[in-house]
Amino acid sequence: MAFGAAMLATSLQAAQAPKNVILFIGDGMGPAYTTAFRYYQADSQVDRVSDTVFDRLMTGSASTFPHDDTVVTDSAAAATALATGTKSYNGAVGVDAEKQPLDSMLVRAKSLGWHTGVIATSQVTHATPASFVAHAHSRRDYQVIAEQFYSRRLKPDQPLVDLILGGGQSYFPMETDQLGDRMVRWGYQYQDKLEGLDKLTRLPVLGLFAPKGFPYAIDSDQPKRLSLMVEAGLRLLGGSDTPFFLMVEGSQIDWCGHGNDIACAMREMEDFAEALELAERFARDRGDTLVVFTADHSTGGLTLGAAGEYRWEAGPVKQVTASLPVLTQALLNQPAEAMTTILEQHVAFNFTPEEVQRLASVSAEESRLYTELMEMISARSFSGWTTTGHDAIDVPLGAIGPGAEKFVGHLDNTEISNTLQQMIR
Ligand SMILES: [Zn+2]
Known part of the structure; x- marks a missing residue:
């Protein structure tokens, strides 16, 4: 009996183990945003109940409170919880409440020989991507964070982050011997225009397409910038036998939420949804990739x-x-x-x-x-809208692919992290 149970457990584990793990984080994307987006993207009154990618993949919800008793988290504490499985204080990037460094699931993946990537529409040094890569006592230490994208290599001949796509040219200057230049000379392929994504042909890559964050989708002539980056990311990471971990952030849903700007928020949701659909298709086609989506918190008290x-x-x-x-x-x-x-x-x-x-x-x-x-x-x-800040409403959680069944029901954001880390092995 014991042998049979052990066999069953082993085969279940084998069946559940994804080759690749992709985590989508909609910054500020509380449940009112995914609900609004369903009605927003419907063609007509009649079609208003048609599924969005969020509806299709939805499995549960997640709590987001930080380490202290404020209940309302900021993006840094929430991203640190998602990246490392440990609650911390608002403003913390990859450090615990005592300011001790924590290793993220991205670092775990790299230590196992996986390829790793981060994609964001903010500067890549912003709180969410930063918490997967760096340690900083304050989220505002952008230059300290940027330097760690390059210097925190686990092995001298291997990058910590194989794929870096987003905004943030200002933090990776390309003048001789500055950070960007050192990364290119070390071996990163570099592009600074979205049109150049096709020219990225091998890892590691550094693609920085705006001085800091991208312009809002609603104001941009390239409103599908996150989808374009995710398409390139899946091509570059997915074209190898090496497993990969990828974090994708829809960074500016939150910024529109802070501005109580509903039209701005829905255009960001449109780009985020299309990017998530690319990953959904990738997971369905391949069968070996776990895709999880959630939010770090909700913003604005949207209703x-x-x-x-x-x-x-x-x-x-x-x-x-x-x-x-x-x-x-x-x-x-x-x-x-x-x-x-x-x-x-x-x-x-x-x-x-x-x-x-x-x-x-x-x-x-x-x-x-x-x-x-x-x-x-x-x-x-x-x-x-109830606030120009964040709120504490539980956020949506969804998953598809091997191991998706582990993300059903209500989870705390640290449980999402710990479960994902168990799958990176
Ligand atoms: Zn925010």
Whole structure:
């Protein structure tokens, strides 16, 4: 009996062990974002219940609280929990509450000889990717973090991170003997334009496509930048017999959430969803790859339904084609007559004469102008916001591939990490 049970356990383990592990983190992507995205991407009222990739892969939910008693985490503490399985303080990058260094699942994968990668739409030194690669007492130590992408090699002849794609040129300068230049001379293939992703042909690669974070998808002529990077990442990492661990962050869902900018957030969700679909297809085709998606926390206290009304409308959200910061800059110091024309360039629904007057009355005050615009667009769509910071609502969790069944139900973010680390072996 004991022998039989042991045999069963061994075969189950063998069946569950993925060759490759991909972790998607939607920064700030609480459940209101995945819900809103379902209605946002539906073609019509009739089609509004059709599945999104989040619905298809959803297996459970996750708590995100940090080490202290505040309950509301920041991205650094949450990413450290996801990367290492240990709760820490807000601002911590890969260190515990006593500021002692912690090894991440990326480091674990590398120590086992796997290829490793990080992809983000923020600078790659930002809290989430940083927590998988570096140790820093403060998330603001960007240069300290950048240096560790290169210097923290487990073996002198092997990079810690084989694939680095995102923003952050400012932290990897290419002048002689500066960090970027040293990495290229050491052996990294480098590209600084998304059009150049095809020219990346072998690991290790360093692709940095913006000085810091990318422009928002809604303001960008390349709104599918995360999908493009993930496509290249899967090609480069997936084309080898060596197993790989890849972390992908949709970094700016959170930034739009801080700005209480629903149209901005939905365009970020669109890019993140398409990137996740690429990984879903990769997992379905190959059968050897575990893909897990979750969020580090929710942002903005977003809710669907506001002001006592029993409705939420995606239509007005689709009709806004610029982020609130861009809209605000365009309207700043403009008279009412010019405002109508400017609004028409960026927003397909009409603002009432009263609304335009209200905007004109604060046109010289940037933050009041921003707030008025935000409230008008939120009111049109019946989107509610409780904060410009984060909130503590549990986040979605989903998985596909070998081992996906381990991610069912409610898990703490540290349990997601510990389970993933058990699968990297
Ligand atoms: Zn945030």
